[in-house]
Amino acid sequence: MKAVFILNPHAGHNRRRPGLRQQLREFAATCAGGGRLEVTEGPGHARELARAAAQQGAEVVAAVGGDGTMNEVAQGLLGAPTALALVPCGSGNGLALHLRVPRSLPGALRLAIDPEATVREIDSGEVAGLPFFNAMGIGLDADISRRFNGLERRGLPAYIRAGWSAWRERRPVQCTLEVGAERHALAALLVSVLNSDQYGNNARIAPGAEVDDGALDLVAVTAPGVLGVARLLPRLFLGSLQSAPGVLRRSARRFALVRTAPGPLHTDGEVHAGPARLEVVVRPRSLRVLVPGLPGRVARPIDQAARSFALLIP
Numbered sequence: 176m177k178a179v180f181i182l183n184p185h186a187g188h189n190r191r192r193p194g195l196r197q198q199l200r201e202f203a204a205t206c207a208g209g210g211r212l213e214v215t216e217g218p219g220h221a222r223e224l225a226r227a228a229a230q231q232g233a234e235v236v237a238a239v240g241g242d243g244t245m246n247e248v249a250q251g252l253l254g255a256p257t258a259l260a261l262v263p264c265g266s267g268n269g270l271a272l273h274l275r276v277p278r279s280l281p282g283a284l285r286l287a288i289d290p291e292a293t294v295r296e297i298d299s300g301e302v303a304g305l306p307f308f309n310a311m312g313i314g315l316d317a318d319i320s321r322r323f324n325g326l327e328r329r330g331l332p333a334y335i336r337a338g339w340s341a342w343r344e345r346r347p348v349q350c351t352l353e354v355g356a357e358r359h360a361l362a363a364l365l366v367s368v369l370n371s372d373q374y375g376n377n378a379r380i381a382p383g384a385e386v387d388d389g390a391l392d393l394v395a396v397t398a399p400g401v402l403g404v405a406r407l408l409p410r411l412f413l414g415s416l417q418s419a420p421g422v423l424r425r426s427a428r429r430f431a432l433v434r435t436a437p438g439p440l441h442t443d444g445e446v447h448a449g450p451a452r453l454e455v456v457v458r459p460r461s462l463r464v465l466v467p468g469l470p471g472r473v474a475r476p477i478d479q480a481a482r483s484f485a486l487l488i489p
Contacts (some may be wrong), residue, residue, distance in 0.1 A: 179203075180262075181214075183243075183264075190198075206288060222248065229255040235258050236252060237259075238255055242442070243444055244443075245443065246307065252462060253458075264280070268272075268375050269378075273373060286466075292466065292467065296461075298457050298459050299462050300372065301455070302442065311440060311455065312366060312441055314348040317440055320441040332473070347437050349434055352432060353430065353431035361423070363395045367394050370391060379411065381394055387460070389459040391427065395422070
């Protein structure tokens, strides 16, 4: 067995693709060693399927879903020689966009079996024992994630509506940031710690951040009022947020966020209850991910049948 495709049928655009399951099953059957399709049945199942596939010697495990599916599959592959392939079907797809994974289904599937694809070792983060691979946060972005995850219909317009609703009921996060010898008392709209440069949808909250530099990037937004936030939004998509007033940015291997009480946090868009003191640490180069081929990196071998099938995908 060389490749396993893990499909979350309820993620993002997958709900509107009734033929996707059969398409993936046929696609997987062309891979070397007779790859297979697995379909998730509930929370945590993707992690179990990915871990089992790695233990059984899979060369590649593909996450076909959104950021939550990516997180679960990646958890199952932490520290394993098996490579993660991203087939982004969610609303944000921040890690996939950062790694320049094709956004189209055919393009992402081609990459998963591409003989010129590169295996890149990337960092991961951990907060309160919860792994994350793109971003974690407290404050407004955690509240937006909570509201967005409860919606029947997803996508950028729905995310904007969830954001507006959360903004109207916002409450600043009172916390102390500890990074090295520094201490910062914050009343923040949000505090995010990122592995990549963006949330998703090319909203680059940490421009210049890299997934394999052995560090995480913290961004705290303290800009008050509607006008202050309105001034920040264009910068978010132009990649110049860090130079704006009311934005604090730090890069480090470890952070502590000390809140006045326990509360929610999100990891890659999934919301959890968290303690008052949040320890955030980087796990350097703990995950192997397929990315488009780069000069000077070794390509993966792949069977001719899978290569031929990839050429037939429109």
